[in-house]
């Protein structure tokens with residue numbers, strides 16, 4: 337962008353006063369015979385053009401433009417644990433393929449694992465052009481230091497355009513490390529991706545508490561690096577594999593690490609609402625915790641998982657892993673029933689891709705109805721028993 341430099345050896349009281357009159361932003365300050373520019377400066381350059389010659393100077397410090405033709409390929413990091421891929425990687429392959437049709441470049445998968453064979457097969461079946469594999473006993477468990485070495489090696493060798501990763505706990509620690517190592521930017525927690533007219537990756541994510549959708553791009557740096565939430569995109573259709581597999585030489589990559597695995601403790605398994613096919617989501621319309629018993633027959637009949645809005649986590653009724661939304665989980669079930677939920681942007685961002693959405697609310701103008709396939713206007717305390725009766729009538733026991 338550049339900035340204005342003041343050559344103070346040419347400044348007198350009169351010169352300072354003249355420049356202060358010229359500047360429409362009151363950006364000049366003259367104290368102790370020294371003229372400085374404050375943060376109000378918009379670099380309009382009026383002082384350079386209209387001020388006394390040689391006093392103000394425009395310094396162009398913008399970085400030279402990169403040659404974008406060098407960079408090719410949209411790479412997706414396929415996260416794994418115990419040699420089993422996290423589904424978010426495959427969802428990102430779907431989005432990468434969509435983008436690659438616009439930019440006309442290949443889609444790559446990066447797999448770092450002790451045994452990558454099964455994941456490689458899966459990637460190929462999803463139509464990846466090339467899978468790059470870093471396979472080594474040292475990669476049995478995720479280690480942000482050694483895994484970063486592998487991605488750095490990949491990027492330096494193949495100079496690809498984009499790297500996409502899941503916004504999982506692993507991705508959230510891994511991506512910033514890669515960004516720092518490759519000296520590029522990172523847009524974390526994107527909910528949408530697109531391409532700008534110039535062919536750059538448009539990384540879209542909620543900002544300012546979800547009140548605006550920020551559109552971020554990286555026009556003068558490569559790779560373009562983004563993490564994306566689970567359940568935002570669809571996995572690609574399976575195809576007859578045609579892609580290539582390249583096993584990278586890992587012997588020369590440093591496996592040194594300051595992190596030592598002492599013990600692995602498996603977390604108790606909880607039903608993850610992100611994986612649920614049927615969800616009943618409850619909101620602040622429930623007056624007492626005991627009233628939640630009302631939904632139990634419905635839950636059993638539909639074999640549904642219960643989820644909730646944030647206020648119900650805040651008041652201690654639910655574990656935060658059951659919260660849908662921007663600061664909770666993203667869900668995409670086959671059926672989502674919302675009971676007494678207003679539909680704040682924070683909630684909607686976490687559920688709007690669900691296949692069938694039915695919402696019950698007594699307020700006909702509730703925002704949640706805008707994204708619902710079926711809207712029931714009524715009091716939940718009356719509608720829930722009726723839904724139970726209806727399911728009995730149509731034979732759902």
Ligand SMILES: Cc1cc2nc3c(=O)[nH]c(=O)nc-3n(C[C@H](O)[C@H](O)[C@H](O)COP(=O)(O)OP(=O)(O)OC[C@H]3O[C@@H](n4cnc5c(N)ncnc54)[C@H](O)[C@@H]3O)c2cc1C
Pocket residue numbers: 545546618619620621622644645646647659660661662663664665675676677678679680681682683686696697698699702714715716717
């Ligand atoms: C940074 C940030 C992040 C956030 N992240 C999340 C998030 O991830 N998830 C989330 O859920 N929220 C989140 N929130 C909070 C969010 O803004 C809303 O406050 C919250 O979603 C509202 O929850 P609700 O719909 O249950 O409650 P309310 O907004 O109070 O809505 C209750 C609804 O119930 C209806 N109702 C009342 N009584 C009845 C009845 N008897 N029968 C039928 N309908 C009835 C009302 O008409 C109303 O529409 C976040 C907020 C911030 C600032």
